[in-house]
Amino acid sequence: MNKLFAAAVFATVAFGAAANAASLSGAGATFPAPVYAKWAEEYKAKTGNALNYQAIGSGGGIKQITANTVDFGASDMPLKPDVLAQDGLQQFPTVIGGVVPVMNLPGIKPGDVKITGPILADIYRGIRKFWDDPVIASYNKGVKLPHLPITVVHRSDGSGTTFLFTSYLSMNAAHWASGPGANVSVNWPVGIGGKGNDGVAAFVKQTPGAIGYVEYAYAKQNHMTYALMRNKSGRWVAPTAEAFAAAAAGAKWGAAPGYYLLLLDQPGANAWPISGATFILMHSKQANAQTGHDVLAFFDWSYKNGNPAAETLDYVPLPEGVKSLIRKSWLKITGPDGQPVYK
């Protein structure tokens, strides 16, 4: 059935390509779709080259690039280096986002409440049941925490946001790592599931005492009540563009083969602890050198000129040092003649 499906997709893509030879195709994660669309629009206005991106979800993006039905795939979850090698893929990050815990507590303003990773894991495991729990209160002296039951809200749909969030919980609590674990969807011990960021946000807003997690851009645009998180250097940080950039800057990209890196608990005084990049996947061996060249030319152009567009959409651009590192790694993407497709 998968093969049939792949064949159908392939036929569609092939016909599409025949109709417009200059058009590039990509598919995958929904999280970066708005910024890819914006970049593609600006790129087309400048160069005349079109790029068509389908936001079908990270899992779909990985499937389609593996089946070779698109020119590039996109995923919020980086593939592990051995999987990349096995499928003959290269991977590089484009923009940074992150996950923000949000809540609904009467009289509590954004940034009033402080939460640590282990406490967050305890809450999502159902161990801490009330907001005035002594352990939560010990980090929040001077804050009037109400005696309200904590209602846990999570994403019900499979999502890169959930993957990042549950990976963070697994890093911070052994009971989470050995229990529910980390994935795009997990077996949640407690709580209710909302569909998408807006589903989670709606349940949080309607339930006094609720806690949920949403993408940074969503939390910012909707002015949600976020919590301060304690990062690796022991400082309390708010979810801001600077805090996400700090997480990306502090990360050791050079030491991560295939850029397999979750920006969780990264060093850096101001780093937000639940950050993550979103990734592009391409075949190391390009069957058509020109196509490979065109895709990389697009991302090169976007790295150079795309920061303002990304920032207006509340994505965080990669630090310049990381970008030049990525440009060097593009030399590993070669055409049929073994030469790099883009120099």
Place this chain on the structure above:
Amino acid sequence: MSTAEISAADPAPRRLASARGSGLEPVFHAACFMAATTLLAALGGVLVALAIGGWPAIAKFGVGFLTNVTWDPVQDVYGAAGPIVGTLITSALALLFALPVAGGVAFFLVELCPPALRRPIGTAVELLAGIPSIVYGMWGLFVFAPMFAKWVEIPAMAAAPADSIWSTLVQGIPNGSGILAASIILAIMILPFMAATLRELLHTVPAQVRESAYGLGATTGEVVMKVTLPYVRRGAIGAVMLGLGRALGETMAVTFIIGNSHDFPKGLFDAGSTIASTIANEFNEASGMQQSALIALGLVLFLITFIVLALARLLLRNQARL
């Protein structure tokens, strides 16, 4: 098209028409046969595709797939009891809520409604049936849920005496989501469809039958209960079963409001899930065994719908014997 025009325009007996249009008649036959068999082939194809796609999960979990509650994509352990029970409860409750109202709407339109109102209300019912389910879902989440929490859930939970059946029934989180809220949204969704079908059925009752009853001095209520209702009983069962079929498979509206927990719901206000909502939530990012389990879920829903339709047929057959 041309065949239809010829036979419609031609008042001559059928024998004559077929002799005249003999060139087109076989084509017409073949076209109708193709249309019918294509549908059958599509149905069979879906069933086979679901069985093949779901086979790895069915082979691995066996009957446990139907009876186990754990749904764990990390450990790749899948038991669908939660979504199956959620589907059955929400559909049954939706039918329970929708049927009396749909019947009332239909009887009102046919028996009691002033003629000036008959058309506007009838059109409104039909328009309601055409609203996409995602709109019901968004309305349910953003408008209905807060009101439901404030006016129903919180008072009900406060009023329920401790350790009674009531307090068990109203367990859950009072934020407007959950099994009961989803059932009510479902009821609203299947209501217009059922009301429109019932109205059409009531129109089929011959005027002389009703008027004879009125002539014998029956009240409106008596005419409805003793004359029209028995007359349309068989068709009504069909309409109800089609409504139930829609409730069983409804996806988006339920996904928004049911709370999406794979466990057994503990009470009416507790979060649950249905087969369709689980597939909608997880299929996009699923692969391997999880994908297979979701396809197997689709097969289970297919079988449940099939059983419902078969039961409807059985009821109709028994009715026919009476």
